[in-house]
Amino acid sequence: MTLLDTAEEKAGAAPAPAPPGRPARRIPAGVAALRWTALRLLALAVLLAAWQAVVAAGVWPRVLVPSPGDVWQAFVKASTVHDGVRGISGHLLVEHLAVSLRRIAIGTGYAALVGIPLGLLIGVVKPLAVVLEPAVTFLRTLPPLAYLSLLVIWFGIDESPKIWLLLVAALPPIAAATAAAVRGVPTDLVEAGRALGAGPVALLFSIRLPSALPEILTGVRIAVGIAYTSVVAAETINGVPGIGGMIRDAQRYNQTDVVIAGIIAIGLSGILLDALFRGLERAAVPWRGRT
Secondary structure (H helix, E strand, O other), X not given: OOHHHHHHHHHHHOEEOOOOOOOOEEOXXXXXXXXXXXXXXXXXXXXXXXXXXXXXXXOOOOOOOOOHHHHHHHHHHHHOEEOOEEOEOOEOHHHHHHHHHHHHHHHHHHHHHHHHHHHHHHHHOHHHHHHHHHHHHHHHHOOHHHHHHHHHHHHOOOHHHHHHHHHHHHHHHHHHHHHHHHHOOOHHHHHXXXXXXXXXXXXXXXXXXXXXXXXXXXXXHHHHHHHHHHHHHHOOOOOOOOHHHHHHHHHHOOOHHHHHHHHHHHHHHHHHHHHHHHHHHHHHOOOOOOO
């Protein structure tokens, strides 16, 4: 969550400061949301104006830095059928995005299925932590391109190496967040559970796991972001359809406008995906941030 989002939430709930002797004035949530929306639109307009000014000044050749209009035309081209050609590289932009998001969902899903139990074991069983935690840290420090070639040798150039790369990229943050969350469970809760007769398994599933759930969801959210940044690397090998494959093909033909359009599409879809996960966190752990 950004500082802007935090401020936005506070704006709808906290009264505005008032001078001494005057009652505090509460700003309606709708008005606060409109203010933040206007601020974001203003920032976007300033960015687009600066971009257009750089292009008009001819600081760099148009083939290297296309105008906002050129990028918009690339969006239209990538999203429609033109001259008998379907989008870019034979697929529409939404199809490229859908395939990449499916790969991210599969890779991150497998990473969560492995990483959460692994993190629970690391956080609860100290002998296993001594053995497994260095391996998790080792994987977390590796950039995806470092082991992509090895995965291609092992699994070929179809879907398998892409899914494996996203799984290996997303697993360490989930396992590390889960382990840290389990270790951070208040000792008083654990001791109270033991006093009531709960065994190790009951303590794990009735106290440790629910208490650690907010941090676990944060780890999954971070892992999704890491998987999204890794999908372009995963799709450099036979990645069409896929947003990374589309960008790779455009780069080969110096289609800078298509490359920028693809980057913007990744960023916008990433914002929507992150907002979806924040909504999921609020629904799954409504007590988070409350006393």
